[in-house]
Amino acid sequence: MTQLGLPDTVQACLFDLDGVVTKTAVVHAAAWKETFDAFLRGYEGTQGRPFDAVADYDEYVDGRPRADGVRAFLDSRGIHLPEGGPGDPPDARTVHGLGNRKNELLLARIRSGGVEAYEGTVRYLEAVRAEGLRTAIVSSSANCRDVLRAVGAEHFFDVRIDGVVAVERNLPGKPHPDTFLAAARDLGVEASRAAVFEDALAGMDAGRAGGFGYVVGVDRTGQTEALYAHGADIVVKDLAELGGKQ
Numbered sequence: 532m533t534q535l536g537l538p539d540t541v542q543a544c545l546f547d548l549d550g551v552v553t554k555t556a557v558v559h560a561a562a563w564k565e566t567f568d569a570f571l572r573g574y575e576g577t578q579g580r581p582f583d584a585v586a587d588y589d590e591y592v593d594g595r596p597r598a599d600g601v602r603a604f605l606d607s608r609g610i611h612l613p614e615g616g617p618g619d620p621p622d623a624r625t626v627h628g629l630g631n632r633k634n635e636l637l638l639a640r641i642r643s644g645g646v647e648a649y650e651g652t653v654r655y656l657e658a659v660r661a662e663g664l665r666t667a668i669v670s671s672s673a674n675c676r677d678v679l680r681a682v683g684a685e686h687f688f689d690v691r692i693d694g695v696v697a698v699e700r701n702l703p704g705k706p707h708p709d710t711f712l713a714a715a716r717d718l719g720v721e722a723s724r725a726a727v728f729e730d731a732l733a734g735m736d737a738g739r740a741g742g743f744g745y746v747v748g749v750d751r752t753g754q755t756e757a758l759y760a761h762g763a764d765i766v767v768k769d770l771a772e773l774g775g776k777q
């Protein structure tokens with residue numbers, strides 16, 4: 532293992548955004564909760580069970596493209612809405628309408644300064660760059676670039692594969708490995724020589740399915756056992772634990 536806590540064969544590091552680089556998972560969960568709770572009140576009445584910002588977030592929406600998260604959560608409640616289209620207004624009772632409402636709420640939180648980077652991750656990124664490893668950010672978020680700019684972290688990454696790029700290239704999102712594989716290709720590195728850093732179970736599944744050389748689970752919410760069960764080689768609470776610059 533290197534001083535970065537990675538196998539000697541690793542030439543590139545592929546980082547998820549929310550929950551790994553930035554503290555946006557909590558912001559995302561709050562935006563999802565506000566969106567779904569308002570919808571459920573109108574759809575089911577006051578007896579509708581609210582969205583759980585921990586359990587439901589982890590199980591159905593964390594790490595997934597926005598529309599996939601809407602479908603997965605609604606399916607869990609036996610609700611099926613029309614798909615609609617990407618341009619649906621945020622008050623539309625469609626899959627895309629709900630997704631756009633969530634995005635509207637999320638952007639308001641981002642613009643009000645509601646996003647921070649994890650200090651341990653920033654130090655680790657500095658160490659990774661100092662060692663000459665190639666880097667990519669791999670996120671299902673269409674707001675990835677805005678978030679990175681908001682926390683001053685865009686310069687850490689050679690490649691960005693996010694929700695916008697995934698649509699442009701017709702790449703299925705996590706738990707499929709396609710976005711991570713695209714990042715490795717753009718960096719000119721084989722998957723077996725790349726490490727994936729993820730906090731979401733869907734991201735763990737993607738890292739393992741893609742045949743990546745090392746999969747690091749980042750446990751911010753007490754789901755260490757689940758991260759291992761979904762394919763992590765190692766689980767840490769903060770990337771600073773792996774080594775690098777302290």
